[in-house]
Amino acid sequence: MEKQKDLEIVELMIAMYCRGKHKSKKGELCPECAELAEYVRQRRERCPFGDDKPFCSNCKIHCYRPDMRQKIAAVMRYSGPRLTFTHPVIAFSHLAETIKTRRANAKQERQKQKEKEMKDKEEKRND
Ligand SMILES: [Zn+2]
Numbered sequence: 001m002e003k004q005k006d007l008e009i010v011e012l013m014i015a016m017y018c019r020g021k022h023k024s025k026k027g028e029l030c031p032e033c034a035e036l037a038e039y040v041r042q043r044r045e046r047c048p049f050g051d052d053k054p055f056c057s058n059c060k061i062h063c064y065r066p067d068m069r070q071k072i073a074a075v076m077r078y079s080g081p082r083l084t085f086t087h088p089v090i091a092f093s094h095l096a097e098t099i100k101t102r103r104a105n106a107k108q109e110r111q112k113q114k115e116k117e118m119k120d121k122e123e124k125r126n127d
Contacts, residue, residue, distance in 0.1 A: 009090055010040050010072075013079035016086075020078060036071050039064075 018024045018033040029037060043063050064072060083091040 007041060007044055009094065010044075011037055012087070012090075013075050013083065014040070016079040016082055017075040020082075032071075036068065036075070039068050040072065 014033050014037050015027075015029065018029050019026065022030045022033065024030045024033070047063070080091075080094075083094070
């Protein structure tokens, strides 16, 4: 996911959340959400994955501070479903990527499990 695109989506979701929850005006963010948006941008700037990165919400490295992580999680919960109606293409690509990431993670887990079993067998043989 390109950094710019990723950020655009996150900011869109924060704006949606802020308008809905904090009654801010269109195109404006309340101080709390502005801080969150700024924080997200900063984290993304320093992200070791660069452009070759899943959506932040799918990322394995949870680099957000706990309080910010909670806030962004609330934003995702609120705006995620709404995005499906207002920006179906974005929502769909996000969903597709989430599924892809989950599958890849599950595959990795299975692989690890297999390796562990092989190792266990190996050790038994050596006993
Ligand atoms: Zn707000």
